[in-house]
Amino acid sequence: DTAVSQTPKYLVTQMGNDKSIKCEQNLGHDTMYWYKQDSKKFLKIMFSYNNKELIINETVPNRFSPKSPDKAHLNLHINSLELGDSAVYFCASSHPSGFNEQFFGPGTRLTVL
């Protein structure tokens, strides 16, 4: 009964490859997010979607393309992976009304070699 799940948990790949990270939430929330936590542990918002519509795109390179096939899913596709993309990526969701309580997934640790 995991609320926000991500797959895979670990992803090791070579520079230049294309990879995807999947996120699913079973909370019935309308809003979903992607965050990146770098090696210095800074956690930064990348994207937010509300009802499958892109709301926030925080100066993320266009190699990163989020896709929301339905309200319960927000996947992150990354083209031409670079060393600097190595990080932990967290998906989150929230209900759009009321306060900003966000539920985070367990994270995906991406390592680019």
Next chain:
Amino acid sequence: DAKTTQPTSMDCAEGRAANLPCNHSTISGNEYVYWYRQIHSQGPQYIIHGLKNNETNEMASLIITEDRKSSTLILPHATLRDTAVYYCIAGHSGGGADGLTFGKGTHLIIQP
């Protein structure tokens, strides 16, 4: 979102109250104070939030000064499982699908 300032790290003995301070002197009138924590190798977890009044839930209490320029998160009876990085965030309500702006947080270490 207003900037917040927190101590880098704190220690607390198990079973005692842990008091984590946060300064947010530039907070605007419609910004809430949110607290999240991140236990090692896990995703952040919501703890509590408040606007003006003090708040309490099953996890913690939040004390906000009258001028709203600072706040304190209180974990009343800290356990070893409360060891984590605690983030104080000033932000709006979630209606706009706003992302949270995380700072460096306070690394709270509960000592046995």
